[in-house]
Amino acid sequence: MEYSNKTETNYFFLLGFPSLIELQIILFIFFLLAYILTISENAIIIIMIRLHSKLQKPMYFFLSNLSFLEICYVSITVPKLLANIFTENKMISFSGCAAQFYFFCFLGAAECFILAFMAYDRYLAICHPLHYMTMMTKSKCLCISVGSWVAGLFLPLGNIILVFGLHFCNSNIIDHFFCDILQVVHWVCSDTPLTILFVIKLYILIYTFLVIPLPFLLILISYVRILVNVFRMHSSAGRKKAFSTCGSHLTSVCLFFGSATITYLRTKAIDTYGGPKVWSLLFLVFVPMLNPLIYTLRNNEVKKAFQRLVDKASYG
Numbered sequence: 001m002e003y004s005n006k007t008e009t010n011y012f013f014l015l016g017f018p019s020l021i022e023l024q025i026i027l028f029i030f031f032l033l034a035y036i037l038t039i040s041e042n043a044i045i046i047i048m049i050r051l052h053s054k055l056q057k058p059m060y061f062f063l064s065n066l067s068f069l070e071i072c073y074v075s076i077t078v079p080k081l082l083a084n085i086f087t088e089n090k091m092i093s094f095s096g097c098a099a100q101f102y103f104f105c106f107l108g109a110a111e112c113f114i115l116a117f118m119a120y121d122r123y124l125a126i127c128h129p130l131h132y133m134t135m136m137t138k139s140k141c142l143c144i145s146v147g148s149w150v151a152g153l154f155l156p157l158g159n160i161i162l163v164f165g166l167h168f169c170n171s172n173i174i175d176h177f178f179c180d181i182l183q184v185v186h187w188v189c190s191d192t193p194l195t196i197l198f199v200i201k202l203y204i205l206i207y208t209f210l211v212i213p214l215p216f217l218l219i220l221i222s223y224v225r226i227l228v229n230v231f232r233m234h235s236s237a238g239r240k241k242a243f244s245t246c247g248s249h250l251t252s253v254c255l256f257f258g259s260a261t262i263t264y265l266r267t268k269a270i271d272t273y274g275g276p277k278v279w280s281l282l283f284l285v286f287v288p289m290l291n292p293l294i295y296t297l298r299n300n301e302v303k304k305a306f307q308r309l310v311d312k313a314s315y316g
Contacts, residue, residue: 040291052305058136070288077178098164099181109211110152116215119222132290259283
């Protein structure tokens, strides 16, 4: 296909935060510390779960998967953001942009599925405690984990093939700090056939439904059934214990799905309070940094395991 008076895009220019040019040093230090803290926190969670026998439970197996996902998640966006803050060359190659977007979708989808299965795990633990260990065996947990990763691995392929198989020639400036699909699609050549654009939008809609509303619906169903079961309990101590085991996961779900929903289903009114870049920072930087704290602050088993890890490191 020929395009008259147009130059096809071979790279993109990540604009970042141009309105905060005078705060570049502060931003660099802040994002660097957030990145180091996120990697350290999630790595400690993984190490604790691997080393301590009392944490060899399905809930902590899924938590270790979630922590590994968070490490990968921040590593596909934050290092590039840090590099672009202090350099004038803010370019990213066409293939680099496609790769960053693919891994962003892959890891995000896998995290949605892991969070859904963690809710199912809590449902089984609270509503079927006597059969819990027979229903959530090691092999079943492994299959669930592998299934989440495989689903996340293959679902974004259609997005990559359809979107990055097109020609980009209207502009190469992405007003974001990473290759977000909503920004990239804007620069598809204007004479692209409408049928192709319709197929792309339809696939993105199907992908979005499978990755966000469907897992969230499964989480909602699990918690509705948990609530019904909890309110049937006669012991207030039992109800308190049940709620405490769900509190951390529910907080994590609200943060992740809430920030993602605001980012991709936002209105113009919301955009006036920071725009897509600021809202994207919520689930790309802050949620991965906060999740380890959420899962440890009210969890006595994890706190004891952390104390033993510190003591072991201190005394050799």
